[in-house]
Amino acid sequence: MHKITTTLAILIFFSMGASAQQRIVLIEQFTNSGCPPCATSTPTILNYVDANPSDVVAIAYHTSFPYNDSMYFENPVQSTTRTNFYSVSGVPYSVVDGNYYSSSSSVFAGSMASVINTRKAMPAQYNISESSNSITGNILNSQITFSSLLASNVNDSLRAFVVVIEKTVLKSAYAASPGANSETQYEYVMRRMITTDSGTSLQNRNIAGSDIFNINWTLSKIKDINEVRVVGFVQNKNTKEVYQAVMFTPTVTAGIGEDLLFTAIDVYPNPADEKVFIQIRDPEFRGNIELTDITGRIIYSTIISGGSKVEINTTEISDGMYLIHCTNGEKSTTKKLIIR
The missing domain is CATH 2.60.40.3080 (Immunoglobulin-like)
Structure with missing residues (x-):
């Protein structure tokens, strides 16, 4: 079993010259590798994400129902926590920016472009940036900065999330089939919520205040190191609204003892x-x-x-x-x- 080491450093600085990012919308996709409807709707949703990377990012949580799913069993606790957070009882199911929109994925697919375009036009409340993001050997090292853009953020209970996903996971990467539906690959698979499945409280929410997270994680359950991505997002604990989301691609470098x-x-x-x-x-x-x-x-x-x-x-x-x-x-x- 891989050891997981997470280091968080919180710093304060003020920069009145900070410029706002365009809002990037987060789709949290709940799916299962055994359910036939998931094989129809989930790829439709995630193909849209692939085609619009400047507008939307995604995290796919594999559920324990209705069938066994290997990707669920590789991280059952965090997948279940997120499923329960939104009271998801059936899949495929799509959640957009927490509380902005949610429905079965078959319904969402028909209005997806309209929903995303309307939401992305709303100003982002946070900037999320990377100072470093690399994989050396089997160690992920990242520094992610969350910067407040609104004075009103100080009144909100906000959580930062740093999530490791695997952009594409091939069914054939498993010795036994991870699920019985017709999908041959799975996209944006959640592997680890580094800042815990409940997130980590943002302390410096005043305008231009920043929280810096230093991440050091030993890769676990990853099928292809080149498919690793890091997603950062900010969520209001009480309302569930997501204030901003960004996906980063680590650079992969050779290190001493690399596999x-x-x-x-x-x-x-x-x-x-x-x-x-x-x-x-x-x-x-x-x-x-x-x-x-x-x-x-x-x-x-x-x-x-x-x-x-x-x-x-x-x-x-x-x-x-x-x-x-x-x-x-x-x-x-x-x-x-x-x-x-």
Whole structure:
């Protein structure tokens, strides 16, 4: 089990020259990898987020109902807390900026653009910015600053949230299917609410006052380090209104002792035409290589030792996107392969 270390430092400074960000709307999406309606509505909602990154961000919480869901079991306490916070009793369900709008996702999908456009036109009450945000080895280090834009914020009970999500999680990244619906990948999956599932109180809510959060977290349950994102948002504890939300992408840097599964696998040529080579550069490595399609069907599997190279004939494999899974003991990583 990974150890989680969180350090919070709260500082005060005043800057009357602070400029307001455009409001970015937060969609909190409640979903389940086993429910058929979720496979229809949740991708519609999150594809809109993908297409409008300057207007909206998302966090997807996987629920314990109506079916088993591996992503729920990877963080059941925080997922349940957030589900209960909004009294969500059925999925798929969408919550927009806390108290601004909420409904079943099938209903929300029809009015989503209008709801988001109306909400984003309202001035943000907070700025959220990053001073640093990086992953070295398997450690996430971030410094996130929450700055008040309104004098009236001092009268509100406000909580800061810093949430680690995985932007895209492939169904095939799991040894057993994480859910029985037709989805082959899951977007904006909540992995850890660093500032706890109830958030952390903002102390310096006077205009231009700032709270700075220094985050140090050991990655846990992450399937692809390159898909890690950090979402910060401010929420009124009493009214549930979200005042601002921003998503940041950490830079990934190599560090001493970094898991070689992330750095020492070469796949070439990619895209591949007639053949593809998989090479492990670490001479001490020994593990399993699998080539699967996006549904998880295994096309090729072998054991490979470090320093060796595998050649796969791709002439009999249909064109499309495939996944190469490399596993060494309890650790695994996945790389994409295009065959054409």
